[in-house]
Amino acid sequence: MPVADTDMAAKLAELDAYIDSLPTKEGKLITVLHKAQDIIGYLPFDAQHHIARRLGVPSSKVYGVVTFYSFFNIKPKGKYKIACCMGTACFVRGAQAIVDEFKKRLSVETGEATKDMLFSLDTIRCVGACGLAPVISVNGKIYGRVAPDDVNKIIEEYMAKDGGSVG
Amino acid sequence: MAKLGSLDELKKYAAARSVGRADKTVLAVGAATCGIAAGAKDTIKALEDAIKANGVSGAEVVETGCLGFCYAEPLVEVRAPGAVPVRYAGVDAALARRIIKEHIIGGAVVEGAILSKEVPR
Amino acid sequence: MAKITSNILVDVSGGKDVYNALAKAVSAAGLGKSVQVAAVDGFGVKAEGAVVKVLPSGGYYTGVAPEDADRIVQAAASGEGGSPVPAYTTNVRVALKNVGYIDPASIDDYIATRGYEALGGCLTNNTPQDVIAAVKASGLRGRGGAGFPTGLKWEFAGKSAGDKKYVICNADEGDPGAFMDRSVLEGDPHAVLEAMAICGYAIGADEGVIYCRAEYPLAVARLENAINQAEALGLLGDNILGTGFSFKISINLGAGAFVCGEETALINSIEGQRGEPRLKPPFPAAAGLWMKPSNVNNVETYACVRHIFLNGPEWFAGIGTEKSKGTKVFALAGKINNVGLIEVPMGTTLREIIYDIGGGIRGGKQFKAIQTGGPSGGCIPASLLDLPIDYESLASVGSMMGSGGLIVMDEDDCMVNIARYYLDFTVEESCGKCTPCRIGNMRLLEMLEEITSGKGKPEYINELRELGEVIKDASLCGLGQTAPNPVLSTMHYFMDEYEAHIRDHKCPAGACSALLKYVIDPEKCTGCTLCARNCPVDCIAGERRKTHVIDQERCIKCGTCMAKCRFGAISRV
Numbered sequence: 005m006p007v008a009d010t011d012m013a014a015k016l017a018e019l020d021a022y023i024d025s026l027p028t029k030e031g032k033l034i035t036v037l038h039k040a041q042d043i044i045g046y047l048p049f050d051a052q053h054h055i056a057r058r059l060g061v062p063s064s065k066v067y068g069v070v071t072f073y074s075f076f077n078i079k080p081k082g083k084y085k086i087a088c089c090m091g092t093a094c095f096v097r098g099a100q101a102i103v104d105e106f107k108k109r110l111s112v113e114t115g116e117a118t119k120d121m122l123f124s125l126d127t128i129r130c131v132g133a134c135g136l137a138p139v140i141s142v143n144g145k146i147y148g149r150v151a152p153d154d155v156n157k158i159i160e161e162y163m164a165k166d167g168g169s170v171g
Numbered sequence: 172m173a174k175l176g177s178l179d180e181l182k183k184y185a186a187a188r189s190v191g192r193a194d195k196t197v198l199a200v201g202a203a204t205c206g207i208a209a210g211a212k213d214t215i216k217a218l219e220d221a222i223k224a225n226g227v228s229g230a231e232v233v234e235t236g237c238l239g240f241c242y243a244e245p246l247v248e249v250r251a252p253g254a255v256p257v258r259y260a261g262v263d264a265a266l267a268r269r270i271i272k273e274h275i276i277g278g279a280v281v282e283g284a285i286l287s288k289e290v291p292r
Numbered sequence: 293m294a295k296i297t298s299n300i301l302v303d304v305s306g307g308k309d310v311y312n313a314l315a316k317a318v319s320a321a322g323l324g325k326s327v328q329v330a331a332v333d334g335f336g337v338k339a340e341g342a343v344v345k346v347l348p349s350g351g352y353y354t355g356v357a358p359e360d361a362d363r364i365v366q367a368a369a370s371g372e373g374g375s376p377v378p379a380y381t382t383n384v385r386v387a388l389k390n391v392g393y394i395d396p397a398s399i400d401d402y403i404a405t406r407g408y409e410a411l412g413g414c415l416t417n418n419t420p421q422d423v424i425a426a427v428k429a430s431g432l433r434g435r436g437g438a439g440f441p442t443g444l445k446w447e448f449a450g451k452s453a454g455d456k457k458y459v460i461c462n463a464d465e466g467d468p469g470a471f472m473d474r475s476v477l478e479g480d481p482h483a484v485l486e487a488m489a490i491c492g493y494a495i496g497a498d499e500g501v502i503y504c505r506a507e508y509p510l511a512v513a514r515l516e517n518a519i520n521q522a523e524a525l526g527l528l529g530d531n532i533l534g535t536g537f538s539f540k541i542s543i544n545l546g547a548g549a550f551v552c553g554e555e556t557a558l559i560n561s562i563e564g565q566r567g568e569p570r571l572k573p574p575f576p577a578a579a580g581l582w583m584k585p586s587n588v589n590n591v592e593t594y595a596c597v598r599h600i601f602l603n604g605p606e607w608f609a610g611i612g613t614e615k616s617k618g619t620k621v622f623a624l625a626g627k628i629n630n631v632g633l634i635e636v637p638m639g640t641t642l643r644e645i646i647y648d649i650g651g652g653i654r655g656g657k658q659f660k661a662i663q664t665g666g667p668s669g670g671c672i673p674a675s676l677l678d679l680p681i682d683y684e685s686l687a688s689v690g691s692m693m694g695s696g697g698l699i700v701m702d703e704d705d706c707m708v709n710i711a712r713y714y715l716d717f718t719v720e721e722s723c724g725k726c727t728p729c730r731i732g733n734m735r736l737l738e739m740l741e742e743i744t745s746g747k748g749k750p751e752y753i754n755e756l757r758e759l760g761e762v763i764k765d766a767s768l769c770g771l772g773q774t775a776p777n778p779v780l781s782t783m784h785y786f787m788d789e790y791e792a793h794i795r796d797h798k799c800p801a802g803a804c805s806a807l808l809k810y811v812i813d814p815e816k817c818t819g820c821t822l823c824a825r826n827c828p829v830d831c832i833a834g835e836r837r838k839t840h841v842i843d844q845e846r847c848i849k850c851g852t853c854m855a856k857c858r859f860g861a862i863s864r865v
Contacts, residue, residue, distance in 0.1 A: 031582075033564035038506065038545055072566040072723070073547030075506050091468030092663065092699045093625035095713055104850075108828065129550070129717070131507060132471030133205045134625035135241020135632060144509075146208035174526030176534040178412035181403070181527075188404040190394050201392060203478040204510050205471075236479015238392030239633035248392075255350030257299075278296035279328045280347070287301060287332035287345070288630075289379035 015043050016054055029059050033069055037076055046077040074129075082117040082124035084162045086110075087141045091130030094138040098152075102138055103127060105155040122166060123159070194252055196230040196275060200262075201246040203237035209244035210263065217267035218247070222275075230275050243286050249274060260286040294325040298368040299347040304331040310342045313358035317365040327369050336649070337377040345374065352377040384611055386619045387435075387472070387595040388635045391479030396514050399521035402482040408527045410601035411486050414493055415535040423494040424450055427597070430605035431617030436462055436553065436590030437668065437694050437770065439616070439683040445587055448577035449495040452585035457497035459488045459539075460581060462558055462590040463504040463511070466550040467666035468717065470697035472621040473591035475633055477504070477511035480595065481518035485541055487597035489528060492539040495587055500541040503558050506548065515543055550667070550721035553695075554769045555580075555588040557723065568725045569769035590695070592621055612638030616682030620693070626663075626700040627654045636681075643677040646700060657702040660801075661785070665694030667714045667721075668774030670781025671707060690781040692774065706803035707786040708793055712740040714778035722771065729772030732763040736779055745806040748794040757783060802864055805849040809865050812853075814839040816861035823853035823862060 022039050026032055036059065040051055047070050056063040070076045088094075088103045103114065106125050110118050117124035133139050136148025140158070147158060175181045198218055202211045211234075218232045238246055243260030247270060250256045257280055259270060266284055273279050300318075302311040314329045335343055341355030344364060351374020353364055367373030394401035402408075414423050428443030449457065461484060465473040477484065488500040504512055519541055522528040530538045549567045552558045556570035559581050580586025596618060600608045609617050616638035622645065625631050629651035636645065642662055646652065653659050661671040664681075670691035672679065679685055683693050701710065715737040724730045736759060739752045760776030767773045783790060792798045799807040812823070812832075819837040824830075831847050834840030842853070854862040 031562065031564040034547055034561065035545070035564070038547070068566055069564070073549050075546075075548035092666070092697065092713070093469045093631070095468075096626045096699060096701060096705055096710075101850075128507070129466065129548075130468040130471070131204070132465070132474045133208045133241075134469055134471060134623060135205050135244060136208055137625065137631075139208070146204075148208055174524075176526070178409075178416045178533055181408055181412050181533060184525075185403045185406065185409065188400045190401045190404050199393075199395075203475055204508070207510070233395045234397065235393060236391040236396050237475045237633060239388070239475075239635075240630070241632040242630055243632075251348065254348030257347065276295075278299075280299045280301070280330050282330040285301065285330065285332050287303070287334060288336040 012044070012050065016051065018043050019051075019054075020058065023055075023058050033059060033061065033066065034073070037066075037070060041076060046080045048078070048080075079115075080117065080121065082121050083166070084123050084142050085126065086123055086158075087126045087128045087131075088114075089129075089131050089133075089137070089139040089141075090127040091134065091137075093130075093134035097137040099138040101152050102140060102150050102155065105152040106140075106159075109155055109159055122163070194229070196252065197250045198230060198232045198270075198275075199235045199248040199250060199256075200232060201236065201238050201244060201248075202234035205237060205241050206244045206246065211245040213264055214245045214247065214262045214267050217264035218271065221268045221271035225271055225276060227271060227275055230271075240286060240288070246286065258286040259284045296326060296328045298327045298371065300327065300329045300364065300368050301332050301335075301345040301347065302329060303334050303343045305333045306342060309358050310344065310356050310361070313361035314344070314365060317361035321362070321365055321369070323365060323369050327365060335377075335379075337379050339377050343377075349374065351375050384619055384637065385635050386599050386608075386611075387476060387483075387592050387621050388633070389480070389599065390483065391475055394480065396479050396481055397517055399482060399518065399525065399527075402480070406602055407482055407598075408486055408522075410598035411489050411493075411527070412533050413601060414490050415533060415537050420450060420494045420496065423490060426600060426605045427494070430600040430608040431612075431615075432593065432596055432600065432608065433616065433683065434589060435592035435596070435620065435693075435696070437665075437692065439693055442589060442593055445577060445589070446491060446494050448575070449497075449585050449587040452578050454496075454585045456499075456582075456584045457492075457495055458581045458584055458586040459491045459495065459497045459500040460555075460559070460562070460576075460586055460588040461488055461500065461502040461594055462553065462555065462588055463502050463508075464546045464552045464558060465505060465508075465591070465695060466553045466721075467668075467695045467697050469625050469699050470623045470666060470695045472623055472633055472696050474505075474508050474511055475621075476591050476595045477508065478514055481511075481514045482522065483598060484515075484591055484594045485518055485522055485528060487594035488541060489532065489539045490597055490601070491587055491589070491594070493537055495585070497585075497587070498538050498540065500539060501562055501581065502541065502543045503546060503552070503562055504543055506545045512543060512545070519543075549723070550717070551723045551769070551771050554771060557769065558588065559586065566723070568723045569771075571768065592696070613680065613682045615684055620681065620696055622696045622698045624650050624698050624700070626698075627657065627702040627705070628652070628700040629654055638682045639680040641678050641680050642672065645681070645698065646677070650700070653700065653702050655702075657704065659700070660703055660705060661701045661707065661710075661782075663691075663699040663701065663710070663778075664697070665692040665774075665777070666697050667717045668692055668770065668777055669694050670777045671701070671710065671785060672781075673785040690777065690784055692777070704801055704803060706744070706799050706801035707782040707789045708740065709744050709799075709801075709803050711779045711782045712737065712744050715740055715775070718771065718775040722775075726766075726768040726772060728763045728766040729768070729775060732759055732767075733772070733775050735759060736763070736776060740779065743790065743793045744799070744804045746793065746797040746804075748790075750794055752794065753783070753787075753790060756780075808849050809844060810842055810847060810849065810851070810854060810862055811865055812840050812842060813861045813863065816859050818859055818861070820858070822856050822858065826852050826856045828852060 052066045056066045247259045247262045339354035344353040432442040433439040552567040557567040561567040576586045621635045824832040831843040
């Protein structure tokens with residue numbers, strides 16, 4: 005797909021400009037990966053190779069770092085990223101039931117995106133809003149004291165927002 | 172801003188400042204991650220709108236960190252000159268408007284919404 | 293409208309007699325336009341009988357009887373009345389002193405609370421040796437987990453020879469259920485910056501790095517803002533306060549790895565590597581970031597530092613217990629009424645924390661255990677509620693201080709399942725570098741999974757214990773060395789639950805779904821079909837007005853049918 009290719013080329017150019025702006029490249033791999041994920045949304049192999057060349061480190065090292073940290077994704081995420089907190093406070097207040105309800109409603113496993121790429125589902129470790137447990141976030145917006153019955157409402161809220169345009 | 176050149180200059184700078192200025196009523200809203208998640212941004216807006224709509228002068232909304240009462244967010248603490256602070260729990264937009272009307276303008280605490288637990292400072 | 297000038301707050305949790313008497317006294321005195329009586333539910337103060345608080349002065353009356361009403365109203369009307377009463381919560385806030393009080397975006401607010409005065413004082417009046425001696429004398433110990441004496445750590449880094457040294461702040465608060473560091477960073481960022489600069493002066497470093505979780509964007513934003521403000525005023529950067537001392541601070545984002553809370557793993561991560569721990573020695577004080585001498589402390593530890601200098605080390609050492617000085621911030625969460633952040637003197641008992649401050653267990657349920665120290669800690673049972681919290685006493689009961697998460701569990705929580713939850717966490721977060729942690733914890737988890745699904749074998753009890761001890765002894769870093777704690781401590785205090793799962797295939801708490809069964813009582817079932825219509829897997833059969841039956845093979849034990857039944861005909865066994 006040429007469109008996607010040009011798109012990626014533009015994104016990598018943006019990343020290059022960022023790398024060039026760094027005072028030193030030493031020790032900046034994680035910083036650059038954060039930026040790359042900001043720009044691209046995830047870290048496909050092409051981008052990893054590119055970063056390796058630009059920073060002068062082996063691709064294996066980049067891959068090693070990317071897969072070590074849970075914050076980095078090799079697969080693309082959905083347009084709306086649902087993250088269910090599985091910190092202890094949320095866990096003892098029923099977080100598992102919320103995750104299960106999302107899995108059922110979206111027909112995905114955690115770590116996956118729906119086929120239409122509208123939603124992806126992940127579990128995360130404690131957003132530090134334990135007073136509102138159980139907590140989920142959608143693209144960073146936090147929903148507190150979520151009950152399994154609220155899951156469908158939340159999904160519908162975002163489907164309505166999207167007007168069903170993504171298919 | 173000029174740089175402070177010595178410890179004495181720092182102390183002079185500090186002496187010229189006090190938190191929340193003694194002549195003003197401050198509405199401090201807990202705006203840490205948990206407070207924001209519970210709706211603190213809406214609370215801040217409602218307070219500011221109500222201050223404007225009622226033409227209140229000498230009252231100011233500021234953001235602070237987390238007071239620790241996660242179960243009672245969003246929290247608003249009213250600090251009037253010469254008075255002990257009064258804290259309100261679960262402050263949504265409607266309660267925010269009542270706080271301005273009844274407490275700030277009328278001087279009467281909003282019954283039923285006060286978080287009365289002591290927090291030492 | 294006339295302005296109310298005095299408010300009388302009445303604790304009505306014990307009854308409304310006093311409230312009614314006060315309201316009557318106000319109208320009898322014709323003060324309705326200037327004095328307001330309002331009901332509240334408790335002040336959290338140490339006082340007997342009915343308690344009344346008068347605003348704006350904030351004074352209290354305790355043990356109030358209805359006859360006292362006139363006297364209190366008259367005093368309130370003249371702007372007086374009441375006296376201070378000690379609160380249940382700590383009478384000292386140290387790490388959280390400014391949090392929730394000042395505007396974290398304003399350096400002026402911080403400076404107005406004597407901000408940067410401790411740094412200025414150290415730079416102007418003290419030698420680096422004085423500074424280290426003061427921190428040692430205060431008895432401050434690391435608030436991130438193991439409780440190593442902070443002054444000693446600074447001394448080691450100070451004595452290490454090196455042209456370049458680093459001060460590192462561990463803000464990678466990975467312990468699920470702990471959020472005190474986030475609160476400090478979001479509520480009082482300058483306190484951390486000031487302490488890092490003081491540490492830099494003490495050990496001879498000119499550069500500081502804050503390693504902060506990427507999951508805390510607001511904390512990062514407030515830190516960035518604070519650094520810029522401090523640099524603009526010459527409180528960070530070159531030639532601080534004209535003393536010739538220079539210190540810069542930068543922020544490094546974490547990327548989601550619990551093991552990076554371990555100081556050598558954290559250093560590797562700052563260097564852009566996989567966050568695997570290094571073999572110690574050499575300790576960071578000798579060879580840390582870029583192999584240069586480095587001092588690593590966590591956020592809460594740094595947040596205490598300036599108060600040691602403002603109030604004196606002996607003041608700090610006067611709070612707490614013999615070996616654990618000062619206060620500790622805890623994140624109180626789980627099945628408790630008042631979820632939140634508290635700061636108490638070391639030595640406060642769990643009972644005071646749970647019942648006086650935390651307001652007891654939610655829904656009036658039975659307290660079962662409190663978990664401290666996160667995935668590295670253990671579960672403490674009701675019989676130990678009077679334990680004073682400090683580093684040593686928590687360790688003596690098989691738990692640890694950790695970063696300060698306190699998760700309260702009630703009768704509905706299965707202790708085996710909780711142990712499984714923590715092991716699941718550790719297995720996912722183990723970096724894989726050393727075998728005992730990588731493989732050993734996996735084996736522990738597998739056994740726990742079998743036990744919670746009713747397939748546990750009697751010999752697992754011994755195997756869990758033996759393997760747990762081996763992992764503790766043989767692992768490379770703190771993560772592995774403490775990972776079996778949740779299993780070992782729950783086995784120690786709640787063996788009956790393990791036995792019930794293994795021997796009787798029952799989960800006494802009703803939490804392990806594989807060991808549960810939902811059944812319909814034919815006596816009570818009216819055949820309304822509501823359960824069948826709501827079953828997500830269509831496993832309930834039965835004709836209208838006839839008894840329904842759940843197909844146990846297909847049931848996923850979601851509990852929807854039980855929640856929907858209007859006749860109480862469905863029970864969990």
